Amino acid sequence: MSAHIFVVEDEKPIQTLLRYNLEKEGFKVSSSENGEEALSLIKEKKPDLILLDWMLPDLSGIKICQYLKHDKKVKDIPIIMLTAKGEEEDKVKGLESGAEDYLTKPFSFPELLARIKAMLRRVKPTVVNEEIIYLDLKVDRVAMKVYRQNKEVSLGPKEFKLLDFLITQPKRVYSREQLLEQVWGEDINVESRTVDVHITRLRQAINIDGSKPLIRTVRSAGYSLEN
Amino acid sequence: MSAHIFVVEDEKPIQTLLRYNLEKEGFKVSSSENGEEALSLIKEKKPDLILLDWMLPDLSGIKICQYLKHDKKVKDIPIIMLTAKGEEEDKVKGLESGAEDYLTKPFSFPELLARIKAMLRRVKPTVVNEEIIYLDLKVDRVAMKVYRQNKEVSLGPKEFKLLDFLITQPKRVYSREQLLEQVWGEDINVESRTVDVHITRLRQAINIDGSKPLIRTVRSAGYSLEN
DNA sequence: GAGTAGTGTTACAGTTTTGTTAAATGTTTA
DNA sequence: TAAACATTTAACAAAACTGTAACACTACTC
Missing domain, CATH: 1.10.10.10 (Winged helix-like DNA-binding domain superfamily/Winged helix DNA-binding domain)
Structure with a gap:
């Protein structure tokens, strides 16, 4: 049942925190701190779910999102965006560019976990014929x-x-x-x-x-x- | 793309607003003001998506959610919860009881719309084989x-x-x-x-x-x- | 109310799987 | 080549897993 989650987050402390908590929950975690690297790693590893920070040093979250959603091999991987507080505009854009869900920072880990589980529960039946x-x-x-x-x-x-x-x-x-x-x-x-x-x-x-x-x-x- | 959306909301003005805007976007809209009625109507009409207010006069949103998710015929219909502001606890419970997403009141209609579209895009045509x-x-x-x-x-x-x-x-x-x-x-x-x-x-x-x-x-x- | 069907739990037996050990075999190095 | 090191394999006992019978309990039916 152990799903594989990919974290794209440039702030080290947050990344570490996420990794620690997710692994404690039994998930396999991969991560990247910048967009370019994330893109290639995601295509290589095909995780079950992506946590994507909206503000990255190189590529913007929206670009990554669009790019991923246009790639046949990875377009069905659900993406949960992590946005800064109150960026209403961004949320809409993000969801329209293909993200499945978003969470506003700061968020509680239980909430994130609930979202992740809800998402995986819904998506898993899709992952047939592995x-x-x-x-x-x-x-x-x-x-x-x-x-x-x-x-x-x-x-x-x-x-x-x-x-x-x-x-x-x-x-x-x-x-x-x-x-x-x-x-x-x-x-x-x-x-x-x-x-x-x-x-x-x-x-x-x-x-x-x-x-x-x-x-x-x-x-x-x-x-x-x-x- | 005319999808069918079911709105469960007891506050009349909000219901009217939602209906008006959703219909303007080309959705077919059904609605109900209380939980009991909603349950039977949903099972009858099988909408493509449910907007569910968390605070209802009779049944609580969580009950409705659980009920729906345990009914084979309707359990795949995605549910977007509408919660009062800051009910962190409720969000988690809601997502765990099977809701796919939530929105905190007050919310902007464009945001809701983006969510609905994202959700509908993701949900596969449910094949209800008899x-x-x-x-x-x-x-x-x-x-x-x-x-x-x-x-x-x-x-x-x-x-x-x-x-x-x-x-x-x-x-x-x-x-x-x-x-x-x-x-x-x-x-x-x-x-x-x-x-x-x-x-x-x-x-x-x-x-x-x-x-x-x-x-x-x-x-x-x-x-x-x-x- | 007795009778019936449906459920959940437990205990036991039979089987498969697993980790360890030790001896055998193979490979590198001085 | 011999010594040192590394891997393969067989054997065995312990542990884990499954199938099923038996039993208790509930909810219904007639």
């Missing part, structure tokens, strides 16, 4: 199924999560620590060798015929999904 | 009947709701929490194991012959309607 494909491997996040060469393979929960995470950025090498944090959870305390064992199990599970292993070991660094 | 068919399973939402291989099977209310929800997106895996929220209701407090028991009962009920179970268990995740 399928990720890499080579002959397909992960269907909605049905929670994995296919290799169009044949379904059965994975245990951990194996599924592990693969699901690895496939989001194929070829990228993740350390055991990163995998533990992302797949197992930060708090949990598990030997780092455990990752190895699960990697082995995952390898066996997705190894239809005696073809390539599909998971690369990078000595003294970690693993990546790759042939 | 009959949903998946494989040899048919759910008739109007008659509240379920057929398997054209033979009627009798389900209890909960089982019906459960199946009705599962069939809206076959193959999609729902967690026990999601099922509790959607089928039982958010506020209600029920053990999550209860879902298991009802799944078992539903399985037995729709299992005409000794064929496939039609409901898949996804260990550590939830259930999906699937063979």
Whole structure:
């Protein structure tokens, strides 16, 4: 259920505060301090929701909004604007340029949280058919199924999560620590060798015929999904 | 674009003002001055959007909201609350009870209009299928009947709701929490194991012959309607 | 009022999944 | 090449998860 939220906010303290609180609520958080960077990161990461500060040093919020709403790949990501107090004009413009909601600074975090939840609740059914494909491997996040060469393979929960995470950025090498944090959870305390064992199990599970292993070991660094 | 907007507002002058302005914008407008009437009219007319005053003589806005959001037929109609100034608490409650947005009185009409447009733009045309068919399973939402291989099977209310929800997106895996929220209701407090028991009962009920179970268990995740 | 259907909870058994350990295997370095 | 280091794998016991029967309770029906 953990949704991914992208925060565009140039004021460091606010950004930190938002990140801290959102992560405490179990959201995955990415952020950027300027518009240009935000645009490319958003297209790369495809978050589930965007918190967008209206006043930015380079691009204005309205420009970002318009830009995002004209890009097929990201136009359905809901945007909540954060505006300075009393900028009536801006709110109207913002909503007209495609933002889904706005909040006036200063705002209470519970209120923001309620808005975010309301938004995600409404939007989530739209996010159907999340399928990720890499080579002959397909992960269907909605049905929670994995296919290799169009044949379904059965994975245990951990194996599924592990693969699901690895496939989001194929070829990228993740350390055991990163995998533990992302797949197992930060708090949990598990030997780092455990990752190895699960990697082995995952390898066996997705190894239809005696073809390539599909998971690369990078000595003294970690693993990546790759042939 | 003529959408149909329903206004629930007990203060006559405001209602008149809203109606006048909305109609000038080309919307079709219906309205009601009290909660009870509103509920039945909304279910009858199925508007595209609801403007809901938070302070009403009989039912409170929050009650209306909850009521509407638990009624399958109207729960997807977006609601914009109109709250008195500074009722922070109310906003949060409102959004949590299912409202999509709110506006604080006094508000400017352009702003309201922008909100309405943003909301309508976002909301997908709700497909209210009267009959949903998946494989040899048919759910008739109007008659509240379920057929398997054209033979009627009798389900209890909960089982019906459960199946009705599962069939809206076959193959999609729902967690026990999601099922509790959607089928039982958010506020209600029920053990999550209860879902298991009802799944078992539903399985037995729709299992005409000794064929496939039609409901898949996804260990550590939830259930999906699937063979 | 007794009888019935529908619900929610609990307990138990059976199964799957998981983390750990230790030995085996592989790779780099001096 | 040997020593040092890193990864793979099998085995096993513990933990987690699920299915279902049994039971209690409620709300209705006749």
